[in-house]
Amino acid sequence: MNDFLPISRKDMQDYGWDQCDFVYVIADAYVDHPSFGPAIISRVLQAHGYRVGIISQPDWKNPNSINILGEPRLGFLISGGNMDPMVNHYSVTKHRRKFDAFTPGGVMGKRPDYASVVYSNLIRRSWPKKPIIIGGIEASLRRMAHYDYWSDSFKRSILLDSQADLVLYGMGEKSIVEVADALNSGLLAEELTFLRGTVYKTKHLDDIPDYLLLPSYDKMSSNKKAYAESFAVQSQNTDPFTAKVLVEPYGEHEYVVQNPPSYPLTQMEMDDVYDLPYTRTYHPSYEKLGGVSAIEEIKFSLTSCRGCFGACSFCALTFHQGRIIQSRSHESILKEAEILIRDPDFKGYIHDVGGPTANFRAPACEKQMEKGVCKNRQCLFPTPCKNLVADHSDYVELLRKLRALPGVKKVFVRSGIRFDYLLCDKDDTFFRELVQHHISGQLKVAPEHISDRVLKLMGKPNNAVYRRFLEKYAALNRRYNKNQYVVPYLMSSHPGSTLEDAIALAEYLRDTHASPEQVQDFYPTPSTVSTVMYYTGYDPRTMQKVYVATDPHEKAMQRALIQYRNPKNFHLVHEALKAAHREDLIGSGPKCLVRDKMPKEFRNAPAPRPPKKKDTRTPSGTARGAAPQKKTPPAAKPTKRSSSKPTSRRGR
Numbered sequence: 001m002n003d004f005l006p007i008s009r010k011d012m013q014d015y016g017w018d019q020c021d022f023v024y025v026i027a028d029a030y031v032d033h034p035s036f037g038p039a040i041i042s043r044v045l046q047a048h049g050y051r052v053g054i055i056s057q058p059d060w061k062n063p064n065s066i067n068i069l070g071e072p073r074l075g076f077l078i079s080g081g082n083m084d085p086m087v088n089h090y091s092v093t094k095h096r097r098k099f100d101a102f103t104p105g106g107v108m109g110k111r112p113d114y115a116s117v118v119y120s121n122l123i124r125r126s127w128p129k130k131p132i133i134i135g136g137i138e139a140s141l142r143r144m145a146h147y148d149y150w151s152d153s154f155k156r157s158i159l160l161d162s163q164a165d166l167v168l169y170g171m172g173e174k175s176i177v178e179v180a181d182a183l184n185s186g187l188l189a190e191e192l193t194f195l196r197g198t199v200y201k202t203k204h205l206d207d208i209p210d211y212l213l214l215p216s217y218d219k220m221s222s223n224k225k226a227y228a229e230s231f232a233v234q235s236q237n238t239d240p241f242t243a244k245v246l247v248e249p250y251g252e253h254e255y256v257v258q259n260p261p262s263y264p265l266t267q268m269e270m271d272d273v274y275d276l277p278y279t280r281t282y283h284p285s286y287e288k289l290g291g292v293s294a295i296e297e298i299k300f301s302l303t304s305c306r307g308c309f310g311a312c313s314f315c316a317l318t319f320h321q322g323r324i325i326q327s328r329s330h331e332s333i334l335k336e337a338e339i340l341i342r343d344p345d346f347k348g349y350i351h352d353v354g355g356p357t358a359n360f361r362a363p364a365c366e367k368q369m370e371k372g373v374c375k376n377r378q379c380l381f382p383t384p385c386k387n388l389v390a391d392h393s394d395y396v397e398l399l400r401k402l403r404a405l406p407g408v409k410k411v412f413v414r415s416g417i418r419f420d421y422l423l424c425d426k427d428d429t430f431f432r433e434l435v436q437h438h439i440s441g442q443l444k445v446a447p448e449h450i451s452d453r454v455l456k457l458m459g460k461p462n463n464a465v466y467r468r469f470l471e472k473y474a475a476l477n478r479r480y481n482k483n484q485y486v487v488p489y490l491m492s493s494h495p496g497s498t499l500e501d502a503i504a505l506a507e508y509l510r511d512t513h514a515s516p517e518q519v520q521d522f523y524p525t526p527s528t529v530s531t532v533m534y535y536t537g538y539d540p541r542t543m544q545k546v547y548v549a550t551d552p553h554e555k556a557m558q559r560a561l562i563q564y565r566n567p568k569n570f571h572l573v574h575e576a577l578k579a580a581h582r583e584d585l586i587g588s589g590p591k592c593l594v595r596d597k598m599p600k601e602f603r604n605a606p607a608p609r610p611p612k613k614k615d616t617r618t619p620s621g622t623a624r625g626a627a628p629q630k631k632t633p634p635a636a637k638p639t640k641r642s643s644s645k646p647t648s649r650r651g652r
Contacts, residue, residue: 004032004283005042006053012069020053021045022180023072025123027081027115027138028102028294029286030056032279035298037136037172038079043276044173050074050180056283057103058119060112066123074183075131076123077176078164080116080138082294084525086150089113092523093552094150104282105290113150114138120162131189133179134158135168140320141527143167143199143258144234144248145217145227147535149524154221154535157248157256159199165189167199170320171306173273174262196240197262202255211245211257212237218251224536225543231532232540238318240264241372264307264326264369271332274303280339300340301352301414302333304398308356309364309379310418312446313459314494314522314530317356323373325360330398334405341407348409350402358415359422359430361395364388381459384424392422392430403437413438416489419445419469420461428472435476439484445469446489449497450508457496457539457546459529492558494522495533495548499580502558506573506593507585509562519562521555564593571598 006012007030012020022045026038033039042052053072058065066076081088081102088111091097099106112118116134123132142158159167166189168175175197182192193200193207205211212233220227230248237243243260250256265273280299282292305327308317333353340346352358363369364379365387379385402411413434422431434443447466448458455462470486477484492502509516524531533539533546549555557576560569573594577585585593 020072021050021074022052023069024077025055025119026079027111029292030054030283057110060118078119078134079136084138085115092521101294104286117162120164124163132164133166134164135172139167140169143169146526199258211247214248216249228536228538228540236375239372264324270328305355311378316527319527325363327361350411352414354415358413359417390424396430412440416444442485442487444487448491451501454497493549493555495546502561506561506564519559
């Protein structure tokens with residue numbers, strides 16, 4: 001049955017229900033598509049015989065808004081949305097965004113800040129004894145004590161502030177069914193202490209036989225280094241095969257306990273998830289409101305994998321999806337592609353075939369699905385592991401099959417590739433076919449910076465690797481008579497980046513004739529290595545001190561240097577070069593970034609908006625995308641997507 005799940009009492013009557021088993025409160029519009037977490041969780045529960053009703057974006061100022069479906073038999077589920085509500089609401093400079101891609105008509109303000117906490121407390125007022133389970137990206141990445149950039153404070157586990165019974169972290173298909181079955185069997189919510197992929201609270205530790213005790217919340221609140229040390233332990237316990245139970249004390253007799261992660265889905269299990277009867281669009285009630293624009297980016301895209309062993313410092317994928325790659329079968333993906341082809345809006349173009357990283361289709365090495373990932377060794381950083389299996393043959397075969405489908409004109413790869421992994425493959429078939437068939441004028445890659453010192457802190461390969469990739473990419477474009485560009489994601493003000501590093505990046509852009517149209521600062525979001533560096537000043541992997549640009553004005557200068565050609569940035573670039581004693585780059589010479597004085601034709605250009613105040617902390621980010629100028633040579637054109645509109649693109 002390809003019908004939407006009930007959103008009203010009338011819908012429940014149409015289904016013949018007098019009560020839901022679960023009422024699912026979500027901060028996004030109701031979009032029944034497998035790129036949206038609540039759609040997957042609700043359809044998985046439905047497939048296991050449970051009745052799920054949806055309450056989308058309730059009025060959090062009105063307690064009755066969460067009662068419209070009545071009391072659920074087993075409990076309430078809560079999701080803060082496809083992205084953290086604070087990222088959804090605020091740019092890296094903490095200015096309120098004007099557009100919400102996950103709300104009908106793009107209207108901003110239909111969800112509260114810290115949505116999971118607000119919704120859960122709202123439910124608790126009406127249903128004090130009913131089980132509440134929170135999940136999704138917001139809860140997953142805030143499951144333990146964490147630094148919150150927007151309030152510039154060190155927050156407790158979201159489990160405590162929300163008054164929920166459980167946090168389901170990571171990809172919750174397995175854990176949500178186990179929770180549902182346990183509640184359905186008659187167990188109380190407080191008895192669900194044994195399930196993988198969950199976080200619970202307890203007053204005693206007598207029944208936990210083997211656990212690691214983290215520093216207490218009080219200690220971490222007063223000692224940032226203790227938080228960095230705690231995060232290092234957490235980072236080493238994200239693998240389902242080797243992770244220990246983690247215990248975080250709060251006061252004398254309260255503990256937050258994190259069980260090990262759920263095991264990764266097998267290919268058959270993942271196929272089953274994506275074969276469920278999604279309607280693949282937003283609820284029809286939104287049509288008169290203008291629809292939900294987030295669907296546009298993924299409507300004709302195919303998810304082939306999840307997880308990422310790239311482990312970039314600024315990315316939370318390690319904490320959410322994990323480092324073990326899980327992939328769908330060709331048959332499952334082709335079946336979904338045929339559904340896309342039958343859509344009346346399909347024009348012959350599959351927009352993407354990928355995941356967090358498009359060219360990851362299998363675990364990094366053969367042992368990972370049985371023994372897990374290495375605790376103290378990354379697969380690609382600082383250099384590729386000797387056990388890494390770099391093989392694109394399965395991905396090549398999949399793309400060929402998709403290209404051959406009747407009605408398909410072009411299959412694009414847009415979700416980003418790891419160029420260092422690509423270069424590890426001794427067989428360049430995929431690289432050649434990528435250039436020949438799967439690029440829509442520009443290829444997204446993520447060098448992030450050119451300073452090797454900054455790249456090391458980012459967990460990225462040395463700049464020489466990126467240059468080697470560009471050379472081969474340009475050579476292949478020449479061989480096949482293509483005029484295609486690279487869109488490199490660049491980041492300013494990442495921990496470790498100084499004005500000198502920003503200037504070096506500007507010089508690189510000058511020498512490669514690149515003009516990024518938009519720039520993104522590092523954005524400190526919960527549960528990333530980079531955010532811990534930003535907040536504590538320590539690299540949790542080494543416990544060495546790290547320089548962090550915390551002055552908004554310095555951050556503005558670093559950002560302006562990447563767009564030094566923009567007349568609006570003249571004064572900031574001029575000031576930055578003087579502050580760094582790089583007056584050699586001021587003047588009219590071929591290597592100079594700015595003139596001694598602003599040219600007359602630019603003097604009426606508006607000055608950049610100054611920071612509101614001197615925050616003790618600063619912004620940053622990883623929003624991506626944009627279009628290159630046409631005259632730039634292939635493999636030399638960086639651009640960025642505006643940070644004003646967050647997207648649903650799967651991260652790296």
